[in-house]
Amino acid sequence: MSTNSSADYQQIFLHDIPLIDVRAPVEFAQGAFTYAANLPLMTDEERQAVGICYKQQGQKAAIELGEQLVSGDVREQRIAQWRTFCQQNPQGFLYCLRGGLRSHITQQWLKQTGIDYPLVKGGYKAMRNFLIKVNQQVATMPLKVVGGNTGSGKTRLVKALPFGIDLEGAARHRGSSFGRTLESQSTQINFENRVAVSLLKQQHQGICRWVVEDEGKTIGSNHVPLEIYDSMQAANLVVIEDPFELRLLRLKEEYIDTMSDGFQQQYGEEDGWVRFSHYLHHGLFAIRKRLGMERYQTLLNELDSALHYQQAGQGSDKHENWLVPLLIEYYDPMYSYQLSKKSDRIIFRGDYNAVRDFLLNDNH
Incomplete structure (x- = not known):
């Protein structure tokens, strides 16, 4: 599957394509997909802190806090996990909640190590909505x-x-x-x-x-x-x-x-x-x-x-x-x-x- 087909949710599910889910563990626990691995950009605590900062001080401050929290050895460990997954599953994709900031940051960090890994357009929400429509149609x-x-x-x-x-x-x-x-x-x-x-x-x-x-x-x-x-x-x-x-x-x-x-x-x-x-x-x-x-x-x-x-x-x-x-x-x-x-x-x-x-x- 090519990068251009990242919005083809049907093919992802038909072929059991491996997925990196970079959402926080609490989000993954609420709902995910069978062939998705939770390798989060941020822990639950980090995500909560960034969310509070976003509400109080806006996006720029939230991004800066996120970069502080996920830096140094912590950042390198997470990148290493993603790299291992990408090397083991070269045909896969990565996603966050809506295909926004978290998945783009993950993709960018991977690119800096020489790995170009495609995103799922629309993220988890889009794939979930696609499956809801499947159940509605079949009914x-x-x-x-x-x-x-x-x-x-x-x-x-x-x-x-x-x-x-x-x-x-x-x-x-x-x-x-x-x-x-x-x-x-x-x-x-x-x-x-x-x-x-x-x-x-x-x-x-x-x-x-x-x-x-x-x-x-x-x-x-x-x-x-x-x-x-x-x-x-x-x-x-x-x-x-x-x-x-x-x-x-x-x-x-x-x-x-x-x-x-x-x-x-x-x-x-x-x-x-x-x-x-x-x-x-x-x-x-x-x-x-x-x-x-x-x-x-x-x-x-x-x-x-x-x-x-x-x-x-x-x-x-x-x-x-x-x-x-x-x-x-x-x-x-x-x-x-x-x-x-x-x-x-x-x-x-x-x-x-x-x-x-x-x-x-x-x-x-």
């Missing part, structure tokens, strides 16, 4: 929603379809009280950015229809972009109806076996087990009021017993003693009620394979 295109009881493989199906958008994957959460993953959730802005980039890449492949999983307004701490959520509320539904035993097998594999292994691989055997146990306890605790305290305590006892057996090396089958009643008495009735309110939008029902084939062959 106007044909959409279908995949429904089904817990354990039906909805997420698996959406991920397997070439036109599926995995909102839960972008949110790093599976939507339920047990929905946390081994990756922490990020800010709302980062979630929306990931969704938009996924949509953009599919659009580029010629896809102009979408399938998403039946979600509520929120997935963990992230909110589904409003325009997409509104489109989902008007979309036709296809419903997976798989046998209870198959759903239970999937849930045990995904929420017990895979999570147990994942926690222990990430945190070590002892700490990983403690975290896995806490994850299951937290999930059950979160719905205790809806279950009723007596039922909650019964299921908690079964959960503790199952964890004891599992930790002793006797497998995870005992978890069915609390998973089965939780499905039958809580999750299935709750989803059936929610689905009943959308019954007029259901256009197909079938098992996992039948729903997959229906969606693949659907041209409407």
Whole structure:
């Protein structure tokens, strides 16, 4: 990509172009892009001091203060970081908030060391606005929603379809009280950015229809972009109806076996087990009021017993003693009620394979 194409945000996101984000860490933490590295011109404290100076004494005084704060060894260390990034990513770009002073100063300092690195025109704000428009545009295109009881493989199906958008994957959460993953959730802005980039890449492949999983307004701490959520509320539904035993097998594999292994691989055997146990306890605790305290305590006892057996090396089958009643008495009735309110939008029902084939062959 040439310097002249720095305003072509689509190409930047389609090709996962590396980016230097020279904004302060606090700005980066609020929202950024997957392939951006935060190598700030100023720390949070330096930026705050310069901002106060700008308000009180104007731009010239603020620039002079910035040059004082970022000088000598501090300046050389930051330039060295940028140089390393530029040498490792010669095809990249740099940006600040609006493509203004900070990115131009960074570019100028790099030029003085012999590196001519291009800027993103309009900076972070312009790229962010571009992605917001992607989500708004896609929300106007044909959409279908995949429904089904817990354990039906909805997420698996959406991920397997070439036109599926995995909102839960972008949110790093599976939507339920047990929905946390081994990756922490990020800010709302980062979630929306990931969704938009996924949509953009599919659009580029010629896809102009979408399938998403039946979600509520929120997935963990992230909110589904409003325009997409509104489109989902008007979309036709296809419903997976798989046998209870198959759903239970999937849930045990995904929420017990895979999570147990994942926690222990990430945190070590002892700490990983403690975290896995806490994850299951937290999930059950979160719905205790809806279950009723007596039922909650019964299921908690079964959960503790199952964890004891599992930790002793006797497998995870005992978890069915609390998973089965939780499905039958809580999750299935709750989803059936929610689905009943959308019954007029259901256009197909079938098992996992039948729903997959229906969606693949659907041209409407």
